[in-house]
Amino acid sequence: MSTLVTMPKNGSDVSKRNNLTSLPSFSSWFDNFFENSLGTEFLSNFNTGITLPAVNIKETNEDYVLELAIPGMKKSDFSIDVDNKTLSIASEVKHENEQKEENYTRREFGYSSFKRTFTLPDSVESDKVKATYKDGILMVTLPKREEAKQKPPKRIQIS
Structure with missing residues (x-):
């Protein structure tokens, strides 16, 4: 946040400290509030759902493997x-909890969702895509077409 009052350095005249011209205007203070990190941190706290999960992508000779860490699902x-050539991974979860007592009712609810999309290369056999979910890790296996797999090196004999 910007400095609200300029403070005198050692040895400066103390009477200059009370000069109101050193105070910023309300409009500039308000603008600075939203330009600095305090404003963006405040606004980002409204979205408490799942953020986009990080994805690890590995390529082997046989396939591509996507790993997404999404615990608690x-x-x-x-x-x-x-x-077509687009892989979409999405999740939508709603939670509701209601507790009724003699003098009050407490109701809590939550909602979280995400969607990730990936453009698949031509080398993927899209009819054979598989997915597993274990210990909070979603693993999507994208097998390669036979012609896209690397062949082992072949030694050529000289005749």
Whole structure:
């Protein structure tokens, strides 16, 4: 946040400290509030749902493997689709909890969701995509077409 009052350095005249011209205007203070990190941190706290999960992508000779760390979910919470050359991984979870007592009712609810999409290379066999979810890790395996797999080196004999 910007400095609200300029302070005199050692040995400066103390009477200059009370000069109101050193105070910023309300409008500049208000603008600075939203330009600095305090404003953006404040606004970002409104979204308490799942952020986009990080993805590790590995390539082997046989396939591509996507690993997403998404703990605390169930297999049924995920939706994985392949449409043309696009892989979509999405999740939407709603939580509701209601507690009724003699003098009050307490109701809490939450909602979290995310969607990640990936453009698949031509080398992926899209009909054979598989997914597993274990210990908070969603693993999507994208097998390569036979012609895209690397062949072992071949030694050529000289005749």
